[in-house]
Amino acid sequence: xxxxxxxxxxxxxxxxxxxxxxxxxxxxxxxxxxxxxxxxxxxxxxxxxxxxxxxxxxxxxxxxxxxxxxxxxxxxxxxxxxxxxxxxxxxxxxxxxxxxxxxxxxxxxxxxxxxxxxxxxxxxxxxxxxxxxxxxxxxxxxxxxxxxxxxxxxxxxxxxxxxxxxxxxxxxxxxxxxxxxxxxxxxxxxxxxxxxxxxxxxxxxxxxxxxxxxxxxxxxxxxxxxxxxxxxxxxxxxxxxxxxxxxxxxxxxxxxxxxxxxxxxxxxxxxxxxxxxxxxxxxxxxxxxxxxxxxxxxxxxxxxxxxxxxxxxxxxxxxxxxxxxxxxxxxxxxxxxxxxxxxxxxxxxxxxxxxxxxxxxxxxxxxxxxxxxxxxxxxxxxxxxxxxxxxxxxxxxxxxxxxxxxxxxxxxxxxxxxxxxxxxxxxxxxxxxxxxxxxxxxxxxxxxxxxxxxxxxxxxxxxxxxxxxxxxxxxxxxxxxxxxxxxxxxxxxxxxxxxxxxxxxxxxxxxxxxxxxxxxxxxxxxxxxxxxxxxxxxxxxxxxxxxxxxxxxxxxxxxxxxxxxxxxxxxxxxxxxxxxxxxxxxxxxxxxx
Numbered sequence: 166x167x168x169x170x171x172x173x174x175x176x177x178x179x180x181x182x183x184x185x186x187x188x189x190x191x192x193x194x195x196x197x198x199x200x201x202x203x204x205x206x207x208x209x210x211x212x213x214x215x216x217x218x219x220x221x222x223x224x225x226x227x228x229x230x231x232x233x234x235x236x237x238x239x240x241x242x243x244x245x246x247x248x249x250x251x252x253x254x255x256x257x258x259x260x261x262x263x264x265x266x267x268x269x270x271x272x273x274x275x276x277x278x279x280x281x282x283x284x285x286x287x288x289x290x291x292x293x294x295x296x297x298x299x300x301x302x303x304x305x306x307x308x309x310x311x312x313x314x315x316x317x318x319x320x321x322x323x324x325x326x327x328x329x330x331x332x333x334x335x336x337x338x339x340x341x342x343x344x345x346x347x348x349x350x351x352x353x354x355x356x357x358x359x360x361x362x363x364x365x366x367x368x369x370x371x372x373x374x375x376x377x378x379x380x381x382x383x384x385x386x387x388x389x390x391x392x393x394x395x396x397x398x399x400x401x402x403x404x405x406x407x408x409x410x411x412x413x414x415x416x417x418x419x420x421x422x423x424x425x426x427x428x429x430x431x432x433x434x435x436x437x438x439x440x441x442x443x444x445x446x447x448x449x450x451x452x453x454x455x456x457x458x459x460x461x462x463x464x465x466x467x468x469x470x471x472x473x474x475x476x477x478x479x480x481x482x483x484x485x486x487x488x489x490x491x492x493x494x495x496x497x498x499x500x501x502x503x504x505x506x507x508x509x510x511x512x513x514x515x516x517x518x519x520x521x522x523x524x525x526x527x528x529x530x531x532x533x534x535x536x537x538x539x540x541x542x543x544x545x546x547x548x549x550x551x552x553x554x555x556x557x558x559x560x561x562x563x564x565x566x567x568x569x570x571x572x573x574x575x576x577x578x579x580x581x582x583x584x585x586x587x588x589x590x591x592x593x594x595x596x597x598x599x600x601x602x603x604x605x606x607x608x609x610x611x612x613x614x615x616x617x618x619x620x621x622x623x624x625x626x627x628x629x630x631x632x633x634x635x636x637x638x639x640x641x642x643x644x645x646x647x648x649x650x651x652x653x654x655x656x657x658x659x660x661x662x663x664x665x666x667x668x669x670x671x672x673x674x675x676x677x678x679x680x681x682x683x684x685x686x687x688x689x690x691x692x693x694x695x696x697x698x699x700x701x702x703x704x705x706x707x708x709x710x711x712x713x714x715x716x717x718x719x720x721x722x723x724x725x726x727x728x729x730x731x732x733x734x735x736x737x738x739x740x741x742x743x744x745x746x747x748x749x750x751x752x753x754x755x756x757x758x
Contacts, residue, residue, distance in 0.1 A: 250346050251371050252384065252391030254360060256401040257434075257616045259394070261351055263360055263378065263446075268347035269329050271296075271321040273311050277339040284339040289313045292337055296320070299331045322449060323347060354443040356404050358459040358560075359397065359435075359614060362446035374452060377614060380557045396616040398434035403427055406730040407437040411699065414723040415441055418704035424460035424593045425723075427731065428696040430601040430687060432622045433610035435556070436695065436735065438462075438594075462554060463562040465590040466700060469667035469716075470649075471685045472586035473529045474637060476536070477517060478603050479544045482633045485536045489517050490753055493528045501578045505530050518753045521640055522648035524664065526585045533584030538575040541583060547628050548602065548609065554594045555611035565590035586665055593683070597698040600685045604641070604661075604693040607634040642690040642745040647754050653684055653721035655728040657739025662686030662697075662724065664716035669703070679703050682716035686724050689737060690745045699723045 249265035256262055275284040285292055289312035297303045300321060311318050320340075324332070329342045348363045348371055361376020370386070373379035377397060384390045407425045415423040427437040440461050444454040451457075458464070480486040492514040498505035511523045520528035533541055545551065553561040567579045567588050575583070582588040594612055602609040607629030610622070629637075641661030644650040649664040665683040668675040683700045687693040699720045704710065710718040732739065 249391075251348060251363070251386060252381075253394040254377060254381070254385070255394045255396050256399045256404075257396060257436075258400065259396070260401045261394075262356060262397065262399070262401070263348065263350050265346040266349045267344060268322075268349075269324040269326065269342050269344055270319055270347075271324050271329075271332060272319055272341045272343050273317045274339050274341050275315050275317045277341065285312060285337055287337070292335070292340070295335055296332070296340075299328055350446045352401065353447065354445045355401070355408060356399055356438075357443050357446050358440045358457075358461065359399055359404075359438050359558075360446060362451050364452065375457065375560070376558065379559060380614075398429075398436065398614050398616045399438070400436050400734065402734045403731045404437040404439070406727060406734070408439045408441070408443070410723050410727040410730070411439050411441055413726075414699070414719060415701065415704075417709035418701060418707050418719045420701045420705070420719075421703040422460055423702065424464065424698075424700045425727075426461055426593055426597045426696075426698045428597045428601055428612060428698075430605040430693050430696050431610075432617055433598075433601070433612050433625075434617055435612055435614050437731075438614075459558070459560045460593070460700070460702065462556060462558055462592055462594050463560045464702075465562045465564050465592055466681045466683070466702075467587055467590045467667040467670060468593075468596055468681070468683050468685075468700070469586040469665035470524045470526075471596055471663050471665035471683050472584065472589075473521060473524065474641060474663050475544065475548075475599055475603065476529055476533050476541070476584040477521065477640065478629055478633055478637050479540060480532050480536045481636055482629050483536055483540055486517055486532060489750065492516055493520065493531055495520070495525055495527050498527050498530050498581065500581065501576070503578060505581060516753055518640060518643060518750050521644055521663070522754050524649050529585045530581035533580055534577065538577065538580035541580050542575055544628070545583065545589070547626075548595070548599045550589065550591050550595055550599075554592055554598065556594060557614050562592050564592070564595065586667060590670075593698050593700045596683070596685050597696050600662075600687060600698070601696045602628050603637050604634060604687045604690070604696070606631050638687075638690050638693060639745055639747045639750055641687065643747050643750055643754065645686075645690075646747075649715075649717045650684070650686070650721055652717055653686055653724040655688070655725050655732075655739075657741055658728045658732055658737065659689035659691055659740075659744055660686050660724065660728055661688070661690040661693075661745070662721075664721055666715040680714050682714070682720045684716050684720040684724050686728075688728055688732070689740075689743075691743065694737060695731075695735060697724055697727065699727075 251265055253261060254263040278284055289309050292312055293305045293308040296308060297305050308320055311320055324342065332340055332342060350360060359376055361378040362374055363371040363378050364374050366372050373382040381395050384395060407427055411423050411425045423441040425439045426435065428435055438461050440459045442456040444451060444456040477486060495513060495515045505526050507525050507527050515523065515525055515528050549555060550564055551566045553563050567575060567583055569575060579588055598612055607627055608625040609628045610625040638661060641663065642659065644663055645654045645661050650662050653662055654660050662685050667681050668677055669679040669681055681700065681702055682704055686697045688695060701720050704714055704719045706712050706714045
């Protein structure tokens with residue numbers, strides 16, 4: 166045997182060249198097979214991954230297509246599908262005022278058992294009675310009418326889960342419990358006249374019917390804008406304090422109604438607005454509530470002596486009153502068969518500061534007479550007293566403008582009576598705007614319920630000189646220290662303002678037993694930031710009001726209680742020694758006291 170011959174089953178460099186000289190042929194084949202299978206598996210894996218990636222890419226493209234509103238008419242975009250059907254409303258600090266919540270409703274579907282030929286197992290009246298046992302406030306007659314018809318419809322819009330289970334236990338398939346979004350006002354009746362309410366239209370979509378819900382309806386419904394909450398100028402904390410104090414004042418005097426406004430004197434932003442009695446926008450049938458009427462923006466009142474500072478400001482501006490110490494005739498004015506007199510005469514003559522402190526009709530009328538009807542009328546027009554007030558709400562009352570001559574002028578008598586707030590009727594918001602103009606340096610800016618950002622405050626229009634505004638701040642503060650506004654003076658907050666008490670006009674003249682009382686104020690008077698207007702409709706002479714019906718005893722005390730509550734919320738802190746400098750005026754009134 167050749168020693169160089171290969172052993173059986175082995176190959177050296179011959180036909181097996183290139184193979185490992187140490188591996189058997191069977192094992193080599195097995196290695197090749199495994200490598201081939203591994204390559205195949207990897208290829209299949211890559212194909213599967215590629216298919217998944219392709220499917221994911223198509224899905225993402227489709228989502229993007231839908232998200233940007235694609236898909237044609239009749240399709241809902243992804244953005245719209247993910248958002249509630251109506252945007253939120255929040256206060257200036259982001260606190261929710263109106264928002265959507267998932268909720269249950271009770272719906273009657275007359276075609277739920279169409280194959281069987283009958284919708285209800287039991288008679289409609291019996292089913293309605295069973296529902297009444299679950300929902301005590303249910304209108305049985307209305308429910309029976311719905312269950313007897315063939316159109317179906319909502320029986321209730323807000324159903325608790327536990328009550329829904331009780332409905333299921335009745336075994337009536339036609340009584341369905343659809344889950345949907347419900348508009349909810351988490352603060353209840355707070356700020357209801359500002360917010361308003363919503364109702365469903367024929368397409369079962371929510372539509373604003375009142376207040377800012379109506380004003381912002383398009384913005385709150387549009388998918389492009391409803392994702393961002395609509396911020397109002399209202400501060401919920403201030404709103405709560407206003408409604409609380411206004412409600413206490415209204416109850417303590419047995420008043421028919423009340424209105425209150427807190428207004429930023431520099432920007433025109435409404436920090437709070439209240440009308441009492443209020444309504445709850447969460448309640449069904451809210452559109453039938455008798456309290457929807459907004460007294461702050463819709464009710465026109467003769468606001469009496471609150472107009473006197475406006476008259477004096479116009480006279481100072483025009484140079485008619487240049488020397489405050491000048492004595493004016495304070496005797497009864499007789500003109501055109503009418504007599505203008507003071508409720509509590511203080512002497513034969515009064516200077517201007519005294520006329521405001523003692524609320525003299527006669528001196529104010531004589532100042533207006535010297536000012537002239539053209540300038541007085543021009544002031545009232547500039548303050549918008551002849552038109553609906555400028556604010557976003559649709560509920561805006563039209564003022565009762567005095568009768569004019571054919572040439573568009575006032576009579577001498579009209580000019581005199583308007584000077585002290587008679588013969589002209591405006592809303593509380595008109596008065597708030599006018600006082601803000603008078604104390605903020607003399608610039609008129611319309612009121613707004615939108616929160617204004619930096620640079621969004623309108624320039625406004627100048628009505629009074631800055632020097633006149635400065636003088637009026639002194640005079641208003643003097644009224645709160647020495648005059649009818651003493652009961653509104655909140656220690657440390659430098660309140661200034663003027664009372665107003667006017668008989669209500671009715672058929673056949675004025676009703677001497679029915680008053681509208683008001684107090685228009687600003688604080689702090691050394692640097693006025695906020696205006697407060699309080700109005701009481703038909704207050705009574707109760708024990709809480711010390712047996713009196715005038716504003717000094719009912720409207721002014723509300724301001725005294727309110728200002729210390731809202732001041733810190735609005736960044737105004739009390740100061741024990743800081744005040745308005747009235748040293749050049751004090752001796753003009755202290756001498757007669």
